[in-house]
Amino acid sequence: MLLSEQGDVVYANERAQALLIAGPEGTDGGLIPAIIPQLGPVLRSSVTIPLRVTLKTGSVWFKAWRVAGGSLGVDGAMAMLFGDSSGVLRSRFMVLRNEVANIEHLRARDLNVAQQLRTEAQHLRRLVTTDQLTSLTTGQELRRSVTKALQSGTKTGALLFADLDGFKEINDTHGHSAGDAVLEQVGQRLLEHKRSDDVSARVGGDEFAFWIADVDAAIATRIAHRLRRQIERPVSWRTSDGQRTELVVGASFGIACYPQDGADYAALADVADARMYTNKRDRKALHSHSARR
Amino acid sequence: MKDTVSSQTEAERQGLTREGFFADMIGELAGALEEVIGLEDAAGFVAMVGNRMGDDLSDLYAGLPGFPTETPEDIGRICVDLKEKISGTFTLDEATEDRLIFTNCDCPFGKRVEGRPSLCMMTTNVFGRIAANATGYARVHVSESIAAGHARCRVELGLKPDDSANGHEFFR
The missing domain is CATH 3.30.70.270 (Reverse transcriptase/Diguanylate cyclase domain)
Known part of the structure; x- marks a missing residue:
């Protein structure tokens, strides 16, 4: 969606429109008010930067950049917000993958420890049940x-x-x-x-x-x-x-x-x-x- | 006189210094970001950081005597001085009313920048923010970079809007 410098919605595609009425009683659930304070850095540069909005229902991620307002007959600049969760999904996947690797590492370590404990237990059992001089x-x-x-x-x-x-x-x-x-x-x-x-x-x-x-x-x-x-x-x-x-x-x-x-x-x-x-x-x-x- | 060689610790002789450590950390952070969320998104995060640092550096130079921001050469001098302060060796090759062109053969991040093009967004955003804060507008295009495998970095800093030009734009 496109927002003006003041946070007015200039354009919203179908998915964005769904977001804008996803809140209680068909409201935006606080989405636009949460975006407005973050518009400053977006409007100062054409560089695409990540923008995260935290709502009661969870976080919403956008890629945001400045767009010249003249292209749509709007005074001043506009902020383009592109909802792309692929980066978030990728990062969550990587986190999960790292967690799985960590769990596997811990499991291998625990198995190793368990084996060491079993060996030690067997050794102790032999000590307790065996006469040291005769091995009987x-x-x-x-x-x-x-x-x-x-x-x-x-x-x-x-x-x-x-x-x-x-x-x-x-x-x-x-x-x-x-x-x-x-x-x-x-x-x-x-x-x-x-x-x-x-x-x-x-x-x-x-x-x-x-x-x-x-x-x-x-x-x-x-x-x-x-x-x-x-x-x-x-x-x-x-x-x-x-x-x-x-x-x-x-x-x-x-x-x-x-x-x-x-x-x-x-x-x-x-x-x-x-x-x-x-x-x-x-x-x-x-x-x-x-x-x- | 103190013997500077013998006063070095063994760790320092092996190349471990404070600067090197933090440069390594930045390089690894950028690499991790690129790996986890992709180059484009990683560049966005680096850009956020560069933008904030650019604002801080603008304020810093604004308070220093000897660093006016009246002319393009003044802007260029600030950028070159900034890079020198952090062990980079940028040279101002061209300075006109329309643009500045910088080149260097030595990145402040050293070898850590190789293969990590997201770090170029630091230069892009810092130069762009400093220039835009001073003049109202800047456009930065990194046409060559050591990070991308070139032999040098070449940064074009546009001072006037130009729809036909490449680069990221910055506004006051």
Whole structure:
């Protein structure tokens, strides 16, 4: 539309006419009064400048420039207002595009942080559930794993408890570093001979426990013998003065079978523990009898 | 005597100065505007700024002794002095009752102006506003510009209306 220096509408095309009656009760909604204060810079130059009018309904953008009034028989100059929202739309699109890029960047950063947190959580979980010396599972984690297995419908299984024989003597003779070396190497062997569904744990100073899933008493007994053979293999250790020596420990085992010996971890553990001590006593008696002969 | 070389900071030796920083900022703003809303609309925004600065500079020179605005040469002298003050090197090549012609080989924005023709509206509006405020009318046409890839800038400042001439018009 064309406006005179005083703000009178000299010409308005169809779209501009629609704007001029778009306000309440067919008024311009304050459009012309809002434009008039901005006419000064427009009328002083033929340069096209942006002009924004803010109404209650929102902002209206124009490109505005000076036009000689003589072309339409008007005294003085006129202001041509060209309603072109393409620049606004372009800028809004760019803003949106930048916001999307920013959101993507933040999302990637959050995913990265989430992955780092997951990795850290896994590391912490390993620290909490793993015995640092032997890399075997902790007693608490063993209880959790067995409980979960029983609740998930396991039909059979066996809980084995093992106690090292002669471990205290090794500590007393060679020191705790020797004892640690025994535990570390025993732990390594137990891990190597573990099935994927089994759980091998260190539950005390020189006490170990195993959950063997889907086995009966006969198989559990065979497994216990195999584990004993691994534990009783000599452990190579270098003394403080550089001498290499072999350390040997024995193992007493107690086996509790599910469901015959108990319906939960606590019950199975009590049975396995008791049988382990029976086995230890029997082995000690046998050893003493052999020594006397 | 103070050693001026050693008194420079490492940042300054790498080219970071206050002037350079602000010139970079202006260049980036113009580039961002051109990218977001297009060259034509960006030039309009720069023109608004140039218009306001032209008014301020008109008032500034009006208050300075030694800068009358009686003749075309007076107008030309103000424009050249203004550019010199901001490290440009405009030369007044022609001065008649009808027009002034300026040329330069060095833009105050430096290399930052290359590819950013919207910044030429600063010169257009500042020269046009200063001249129009002094004489009542001016018409500015930038026929060559470093921003557009020419080797120099050539600015024609018309002092009398001419329907056949190109350029943006300015009125008091």
